[in-house]
Amino acid sequence: MSKAKENSEKRKSETQSPEKKFSEMKNPEKKETLEKKKTVEDKKGEEPKDNSYVRLPWFGLKKLGPYLAPYKRIMISMIVLGLFGSSLDIVVPQFQSYALDNFVEKGTLEGLGIFIAIYAAVILIQTIVNTISTYQTCQIEMYVGRDMKQSSFDHLQTLSFSYFNQNSVGYVHARVMSDTDRIGSWIAWGLMDGIWNLSYLIGVVLVMFWMNARLAAFLLFLVPVTVVLASYFQKKLVRFNRTIREINSRVTGNYNEGITGAKTIKSMVIEDKMQENFEAESENMRRTSVHMAHYQALFLAVMSFAASVALALVLWKGGVITAQGVMEIGTLSVFMSYALGMIEPIQWIIRALSSLVSVQVNIERFSRLMETGTEVADSPEVIERYGDVFHPKMENWEPLHGDVEFRDVSFHYPDGEEMIFEHFNLKVPQGTNVAIVGETGAGKSTLVNLLCRFFEPTEGQILIDGRDVRERSQLWLHRNLGYVIQTPHLFSGSIAENLRYAKQDATREEMQAAMKAVAADSIPERMEHGYDSEVGEGGDLLSTGEKQLISFARAVLADPRIFVLDEATSSIDTVTEKKIQDATELLLHGRTSFIIAHRLSTIRQADVILMVEGGKVIEKGTHEQLMQKKGAYYRLYSKQYSMRMPES
Incomplete structure (x- = not known):
C-alpha cells in the first residue's frame, strides 16, 4: 500500500532591495532593529511551535466541508477500498502460515496448484485495489486543490483595494498556492493512508489475539x-x-x-x-x-x-x-509478519499527529483569507439590479455623463485614525478637466481613490450624475472610468491582448487608433510580430515609458466618460509627454477628468487646478489665477522650475 505523502510548504519571503540591504550593511544597529521588528511581524501566520504539538485541528477541518462535499462519492469509495485493501494485507500472511503448516511440515504437494491460484488471485485483487485507491487519491488531491485555488482567486477579485495595500503579494500568493496545495495533499493522502494504517493496525491486533x-x-x-x-x-x-x-x-x-x-x-x-x-x-x-x-x-x-x-x-x-x-510454526511465522507490519502504521500515526499541527496553520490562514470581508461592498438591492463582478446585468446600466460632487466627505484609512479629509466639498461639472497638485502625502491619490470607489468615505457622499455612487454597482462605475496610474502594469501576453483587457471585442483598427492617439503606435511597428509581440511578465520586455504608453492607450480604448490620470506621464520622456499632452487635450474634450500631476507643466491648460494640503483644498483656480495669487501653488511651481516669476 502507498505510504503517507508529505509535502513541505515552500514559503515565499518578501525580499528587500539591494539599496536597503546596502544601507543595513553600513548601519548594523539599524539592521538589528529592523530584524527584531521583522521577527515580530513574521510571527503572524507562521506555523505553531512545538508547544502546540498535540493540538488537533478538528474544528478547522469543518471549514473544508464545502470543498469536500462534491467528491463525497469518491471519498466513500476510497474509504471502502482502504478497508478492503487493509483486510487483504492482513489475509495475505495467512497464506504463508497455511503453506508452512500444510505443505512444508507435511511434505506434500497435494492441493498446491489450487493454493497458488487462489494466492495469485488475491495478489491481483490487491494490486487492482491499490491502483484504484491511488488514482482516486490523486483525483481528490487535484480536485480539492483546484477548487480551493479557484474559490480563493474569485474571492480576491471581490476584495477592496485596502486589502492589497495591507497584504504583500508574497503573502497572498502563499495563501492561494502553497496553503491550498498543502491542504489538498494532506486531505487526500491523509484519508487514504489513514484508513489503511488505522484499519490495518486494529485488524492485525484483533487477528493476533484471535490466533494467540x-x-x-x-x-x-x-x-x-x-x-x-x-x-x-x-x-x-x-x-x-x-x-x-x-x-x-x-x-x-x-x-x-x-x-x-x-x-x-x-x-x-x-x-x-x-x-x-x-x-x-x-x-x-x-x-x-x-x-x-x-x-x-x-x-x-x-x-x-x-x-x-x-x-x-x-x-x-x-x-x-x-x-x-x-501453537504451530505457521502461526508463529504470521505473528512475525504482523509484528513487522505494525511498525509502519505506528510511525505513520506519529507523523500524522505532528503534521496535523502544521496543516492547522494552513487551514487557518486559508480560512482567514476566505472570511475576509470587502470594505467596499454593493448592497443586495444594487446587486439585484446591476449584478455583481461575475454576473453583471449590463442591460440595467444607465449611461454615465460625468457630473461629480464630493459632498461633506470625511475619510481616514481603515487601519488608521487620522483624518485625511474632513468635510471636503467639491463640485465638478461634466467635461471639466481638474488637476490636483500638492506635496507628497497631501491626499491627492486618496481623493481619486475615493472617486474610483477603491475606498468608501468615512462620512459624507460622493455623487455622480446627482446620485450617490453607492446606489450603483462598482462594476458600472469602473467600466466608465479610465484609470492610468504612475506605475504601469501589463499582463503576460501580447500587446493586442493587453489592449483588449479594456475592450474584449476591439478590432485591430480600434487598437491602432488608441495607440496612435497616445503616440504609442511606433512600439508595435518596431517589434517583429507587431501587435502580436509578447510583452513579457509584467511587461518586462518593454521600457517603463513604453509600458506607460500602452496602459494609457488601454484606457483610451475603453472610451470612458471619466478619466483619472495619477501621475501617468511621470515615466515618459519630455518629447513623448508633449505628444500625449496634445492628444490628451482632444481626448479629454467633453469628458470629466482628474489629473494628478508630477510635472506641473502638464496641467497648465486644466480648467481648474486644486492645490491640496493636509486633506484640504487651500487654493483653487486656473494656472494663471493661481500664479497671480503667489500662494502655495506659485511656490510649488517656482520651486520645481527654479524660477521666481511665472511664464506667460
Whole structure:
C-alpha cells in the first residue's frame, strides 16, 4: 500500500532591495532593529511551535466541508477500498502460515496448484485495489486543490483595494498556492493512508489475539517503546524541517535579489557583500540539513534496532509457546509478519499527529483569507439590479455623463485614525478637466481613490450624475472610468491582448487608433510580430515609458466618460509627454477628468487646478489665477522650475 505523502510548504519571503540591504550593511544597529521588528511581524501566520504539538485541528477541518462535499462519492469509495485493501494485507500472511503448516511440515504437494491460484488471485485483487485507491487519491488531491485555488482567486477579485495595500503579494500568493496545495495533499493522502494504517493496525491486533492471546499481549507490551522512540525523533525532525524551510526562504530571497537587483549591485559595488550573505545562508542551510540527515539516519538505525529486538523477543516467546505444542510454526511465522507490519502504521500515526499541527496553520490562514470581508461592498438591492463582478446585468446600466460632487466627505484609512479629509466639498461639472497638485502625502491619490470607489468615505457622499455612487454597482462605475496610474502594469501576453483587457471585442483598427492617439503606435511597428509581440511578465520586455504608453492607450480604448490620470506621464520622456499632452487635450474634450500631476507643466491648460494640503483644498483656480495669487501653488511651481516669476 502507498505510504503517507508529505509535502513541505515552500514559503515565499518578501525580499528587500539591494539599496536597503546596502544601507543595513553600513548601519548594523539599524539592521538589528529592523530584524527584531521583522521577527515580530513574521510571527503572524507562521506555523505553531512545538508547544502546540498535540493540538488537533478538528474544528478547522469543518471549514473544508464545502470543498469536500462534491467528491463525497469518491471519498466513500476510497474509504471502502482502504478497508478492503487493509483486510487483504492482513489475509495475505495467512497464506504463508497455511503453506508452512500444510505443505512444508507435511511434505506434500497435494492441493498446491489450487493454493497458488487462489494466492495469485488475491495478489491481483490487491494490486487492482491499490491502483484504484491511488488514482482516486490523486483525483481528490487535484480536485480539492483546484477548487480551493479557484474559490480563493474569485474571492480576491471581490476584495477592496485596502486589502492589497495591507497584504504583500508574497503573502497572498502563499495563501492561494502553497496553503491550498498543502491542504489538498494532506486531505487526500491523509484519508487514504489513514484508513489503511488505522484499519490495518486494529485488524492485525484483533487477528493476533484471535490466533494467540498470550503472544499478542506480549507483543503489545513492546509497542510503547517503539512509540516513545518514534515520537522523540519525529519532534526533532519537525523542528529541523521547519528551520530548513525558514533558511530556504532566505536563500531563495538572496538568490532572487542577486538576479533582480544585478544592476544596482554592480553600480554600488557590493558584489562581495552579496556573495558573503548568500554564502553564509547557504552554509547555514548545508549545516542544518546535515544535522537533520544525521538525525534521520540515527532514527532509521534506532527504529530498525528496536524492531529487530522486538522481533527477536517475539520469536523467542513464540518459539517457547510453539515448543510447548500450543501453537504451530505457521502461526508463529504470521505473528512475525504482523509484528513487522505494525511498525509502519505506528510511525505513520506519529507523523500524522505532528503534521496535523502544521496543516492547522494552513487551514487557518486559508480560512482567514476566505472570511475576509470587502470594505467596499454593493448592497443586495444594487446587486439585484446591476449584478455583481461575475454576473453583471449590463442591460440595467444607465449611461454615465460625468457630473461629480464630493459632498461633506470625511475619510481616514481603515487601519488608521487620522483624518485625511474632513468635510471636503467639491463640485465638478461634466467635461471639466481638474488637476490636483500638492506635496507628497497631501491626499491627492486618496481623493481619486475615493472617486474610483477603491475606498468608501468615512462620512459624507460622493455623487455622480446627482446620485450617490453607492446606489450603483462598482462594476458600472469602473467600466466608465479610465484609470492610468504612475506605475504601469501589463499582463503576460501580447500587446493586442493587453489592449483588449479594456475592450474584449476591439478590432485591430480600434487598437491602432488608441495607440496612435497616445503616440504609442511606433512600439508595435518596431517589434517583429507587431501587435502580436509578447510583452513579457509584467511587461518586462518593454521600457517603463513604453509600458506607460500602452496602459494609457488601454484606457483610451475603453472610451470612458471619466478619466483619472495619477501621475501617468511621470515615466515618459519630455518629447513623448508633449505628444500625449496634445492628444490628451482632444481626448479629454467633453469628458470629466482628474489629473494628478508630477510635472506641473502638464496641467497648465486644466480648467481648474486644486492645490491640496493636509486633506484640504487651500487654493483653487486656473494656472494663471493661481500664479497671480503667489500662494502655495506659485511656490510649488517656482520651486520645481527654479524660477521666481511665472511664464506667460
